[in-house]
Amino acid sequence: MALSTTVSQRKMIRRKAPLGFLKRVFKRQKPHLRLKTSSDLLVHLNCLLFVHRLAEESRINACGSKCGIIKKEHVLAAAKVILKKSRG
């Protein structure tokens, strides 16, 4: 009831979630499964949080090695940790 009454002007979302991309990825991986409408957004949220954690970890690694730039090694090390965490 609420969203249907919004004006179209409001629909310009700055940080749009790539829902189409997510849906396509999921479909490609698991064609026999379906995604519900709201779960699309939650997947995006999950991705955001993963990326956030990864970035934090990489930054810590880079700062730990006294580097001003995030290098591949830092990201790699961070990814190992974070992927383990996000295994669920």
Place this chain on the structure above:
Amino acid sequence: MGLCGCFTRVDLIRSIAIVGLNVAAGRRRLWIPKPLGKWAAEAMTDNFSPDSEPTTRTLLRRVLDTADPRTPRRARSTRSGAQRDLLETPSTRRQRSQTKMTARRRSHTAASVDRLAHVQASGHLEEQTPRTLLKNIILTAPESSIVKPEAVVKLVPSPQVVQPSRRESSRGSLELQLPELEPPTTLAPGLLAPGRRKQRLRLSEFQQGMDWGHLSQEPRENADASSLTSSLNLTFAMPLQPQSVKRPGLARRPPTRRVVDVGTFLQDLRDTSLAVAPPGESHRTPVATVPTDTVLEDTQPFSQPLAGHSPSVHHSLPCPSPSGAKEVEGPASRRTWSSGPGLQNNHSGPGKPAQLLARKVEEVEALAVGFPNISSISGEDGVEPLQNGVGEEAEESMEESMSVREVEKAAEEQGSARAEEPEGHTEVAEAAGSLGAIEAKEPEGSSEDEDPSASPKLAPSTPEFLRTRRLQSPEPAPPPSTAVLPSELPKRLSARIPPRPRIPGSRPRQDPYKAGLNHYAKLFSFYAKMPMEKKAVEMVEKCLDKYFQHLCDDLEVFAAHAGRKTVSPEDLELLLRRQGLVTDQVSLHVLVERHLPLEYRQLLIPCAFSGNSVFPTQ
């Protein structure tokens, strides 16, 4: 009491009241409390009056006749009992009044004479027994119904309960009255009587002045009710009377209505609409500014090019494209633009030029301005639809011509090879857009190789191209120029750029996938707040790839665990919980609120709206 030994007089009266209620309600079935049932049946059958219906009056009389004058339980506060009886009997009498009166009256008058003698003989109410009170009630109560307009008004010595003003309204209300009256107000009947009498007198005096016949009884009865009754009962009658009776002259003034001036009304409408619109915008802008702080922060990595492009594109004049078919490419190019600036984003040939433009800000700006002017050049079509799609302000040819000169100037000013690069690219793109599929590949190839090798190769081509453009700009006719240009360009392209070994089938799989990953990679660089190497970005993309695989697997497992084939938000919540993102301290809604924009938040977090509705529904 021989007959009713186990129950008190009060119970009897109450049962009779109930019986009377039933009778008044028209129910033939008489419900009587069990202990009294037998007795009541006896009484009724024994002394069945000539009336077809055993009225309360008759029942009461029977009670008095048959019952022992000695009250078995004196200890029980006779006052309360009397009160109850007194309270109830008027209700019963009311009911009685509602039912047919004639037969009762006949039978009553005969008896009343006898009773009157008894009462008079007894004199004063020395013994406030229920029996005596009842007798008084029966003897002295008015025969006529309260409903009747010409009622015989008699002063009732015994306390009466308030009568609801609306007798006909509802027996239900009457029935309600009974429970209301049940809570006994333990006031001495002796005290009550004089008080009521006083009130009665007062009101009756008042009433004498009025000609409200049908209300004549009400005040009296209200007076009787007075202190005993709850204010509820009073309110029934009182509101009507005071207004109507006490102040007949103080009628309500009809509301004065101002004559509506249509002109001023419309003026006000306009003013309010104007007033609403700007505040609406002003509201929008402050709201917009708040997220823009974060938005700007957030979209810094990839909004810059966009920000650079949007003004450039807006400035650019989308002149009417000669071929309508080209406009179809417009949305496609727009899509590629929005999906993210990336060389690999090759949705379509015309999309390429858009991407190329997107990458080079300043140069493209100058060039883009010039593009629509040169409508004759078919290559522009690749750019035009893009511009058409983005900024659809139709500007005049005057400005176009102006911008042509600007383009020329800008082209001349750009001495650096780099500056020429985008020109070359855009020109290439133009050509590609015009030519079609074949050219689309070539410009792709050109864009792909633009980084390392294409630039020097294309650089020499630019001055030639510019020369040709300048020559052709005054020419309005598109066909010959289009014929000329494409012929020139493909030669150059084929000479310089090696054809990209690209399989068309795999492209859709890779490009949008890369585009999406790019999106998150950019978010990574934003969250990191530190400069990053390009290799690190690629690494991030690989991690994301793995992450998506894990994600899909986990969701599949969760959905299967729940016996579903559709992944629901519950699965997602479980995943977040297992990842340690959602804890007992941090709930899912908190995360949603932190990281998602308002529109998505509204979709996820249930919120109550007007009309008792919740969205999204649970």
